[in-house]
């Protein structure tokens with residue numbers, strides 16, 4: 394692996410995750426990618442945003458990693474699926490960047506969120522960033538599908554103040570259809586966080602015709618409520634902002650004609666979570 398400090402990357406300026414980004418680390422040899430993943434000395438970032446207000450409490454600095462093991466039918470950032478689409482960033486540089494916002498984040502009651510893609514595809518990088526943020530007294534949040542939750546030790550979990558857990562569905566067959574993967578590891582991670590009393594915000598993407606079955610939602614809600622550590626549920630209405638990415642990447646997009654859910658459906662789904670005793674916003 395090259396010295397991470399010597400890696401030349403584009404400026405780490407704030408970028409929207411809705412921008413299509415491809416091949417930003419195509420010149421990094423596989424052996425260096427493997428070394429980066431093993432050590433966490435270098436990560437692969439799709440984008441970096443300041444001022445976000447929906448990815449945890451307060452105003453957030455959010456880093457979006459590249460790489461994901463799921464293939465969600467409704468993914469609005471399919472360019473984050475591939476690690477090599479992300480920009481190589483030495484962890485020391487990411488930490489320096491975060492330090493610039495240290496005081497402001499504390500004053501505004503905000504923090505740092507690592508999102509994706511799936512951040513735990515780069516769990517060593519994630520662990521180093523969270524430890525550094527904690528050292529600066531910055532609130533930390535991990536936005537994850539939970540599939541690789543077992544890659545974090547109990548001590549590493551303690552450096553994460555909040556987990557934004559994407560619960561796609563409680564139903565195993567529907568989950569496999571939606572994502573291509575089993576939901577067992579995600580549910581197991583949720584139970585482990587509950588046992589360790591680590592707070593969770595559940596994120597539930599509502600897609601008409603795919604994730605709007607109220608019986609299924611009621612079961613998902615009962616599972617989440619039974620954990621005892623879910624402090625909030627965000628019902629996220631499906632949208633088509635990522636449609637152009639599927640087209641430009643040459644991917645077949647099954648949801649091209651699906652409309653966003655109506656407000657009435659969003660309200661019904663929020664109601665189902667509230668009926669289980671959960672708080673929605």
Ligand code: SF4
Pocket residue numbers: 461462463464465467468469470471473509510511538
């Ligand atoms: S887990 Fe997130 S990034 Fe991965 S495919 Fe699903 S929606 Fe996309």
